[in-house]
Amino acid sequence: MEKMNLAQAxxxxxxxxxxxxxxxxxxxxxxxxxxxxxxxPITVVSRLKGGCVVSIKDGRYNIDNQLAxxxxxx
Numbered sequence: 001m002e003k004m005n006l007a008q009a010x011x012x013x014x015x016x017x018x019x020x021x022x023x024x025x026x027x028x029x030x031x032x033x034x035x036x037x038x039x040x041p042i043t044v045v046s047r048l049k050g051g052c053v054v055s056i057k058d059g060r061y062n063i064d065n066q067l068a069x070x071x072x073x074x
Contacts, residue, residue, distance in 0.1 A: 005069045015042055
């Protein structure tokens with residue numbers, strides 16, 4: 001399966017987080033606190049202007065496109 005980022009994901013399809021592509025430790029810690037880390041399932045629920053709503057574990061979160069591009073999925 002080819003690697004892509006969350007910004008390219010199809011709505012309603014479950015993906016597995018492969019990598020968080022950032023050097024920003026705060027961002028890594030923030031995503032980890034949401035349950036978004038390697039091996040976890042993630043689903044794009046809907047797209048918004050400038051971002052998307054994702055489902056991680058039991059929560060739904062609004063993330064911007066810059067963040068979505070840092071989340072590598074397969």
